[in-house]
Amino acid sequence: MRKIVLFIASSLDGYIARSNGEIDWLYTDQNYGYTKFLDSIDTVLMGRKTYEQVLTFGEYPYQEKKSYVFTKNLDFAATSDVEVVTQLESFVNDLRLLEGKNIWLVGGSLLIRDFLNNHLVNELILSVHPLILGEGIPLFANPNTTALQLTGCQTYSSGMVQLSYDVEA
Numbered sequence: 001m002r003k004i005v006l007f008i009a010s011s012l013d014g015y016i017a018r019s020n021g022e023i024d025w026l027y028t029d030q031n032y033g034y035t036k037f038l039d040s041i042d043t044v045l046m047g048r049k050t051y052e053q054v055l056t057f058g059e060y061p062y063q064e065k066k067s068y069v070f071t072k073n074l075d076f077a078a079t080s081d082v083e084v085v086t087q088l089e090s091f092v093n094d095l096r097l098l099e100g101k102n103i104w105l106v107g108g109s110l111l112i113r114d115f116l117n118n119h120l121v122n123e124l125i126l127s128v129h130p131l132i133l134g135e136g137i138p139l140f141a142n143p144n145t146t147a148l149q150l151t152g153c154q155t156y157s158s159g160m161v162q163l164s165y166d167v168e169a
Helices: 034-039 048-055 089-097 109-117
Strands: 004-011 015-017 041-047 066-070 083-085 102-107 123-129 148-155 161-167
Parallel strands (some): 004 102
C-alpha cells in the first residue's frame, strides 16, 4: 500500500504561511532534500486554498505528478492540471491501493487536520525554519491527538532542522 507523506515547512512558532498565504520567508538557499522527496512521489494532494496559492507562483509546478485538489465547494473549477475531489476518506483509501510511488499531502492546515483525524497520514517530514512569524496560517488546525515516532533529524547550516516521523496507528 502506498504511503501518504506530509512533507511541509513551518516557522518555529508553527505557521506554514503568513496570514495572507505568502511563503516569502521560506529558505531557498539549499535544496533541503526537496528534489529527492519529489522523486519518491508520483501524486500530490492539496486543499483548494493551497492550490489557489500555488497558482500565484506562475506555471503549475507539479505537472509531472497526478494532482488532486480537495474542496467542499461543489462549484469550484480547477485547471486541467488537477482533478477535484469532494470525498476524502473513500477516495484516499482507494488511491492508496493503486500501484505507484508515495503520495504527497501538500497542505493546507484544514486538509492536514482532516487527514490526521481520519488516520490517513503515514509519515510526516517537517522542515522547521529558525524564524518566528508571530501569526499566520497554523500547521495544525485543531487535530485530534496524534502520536508520532521520530525516525530522523537533519540539521542544516542555515539553522533549519528537518524532522522525520512515522505516524503511529
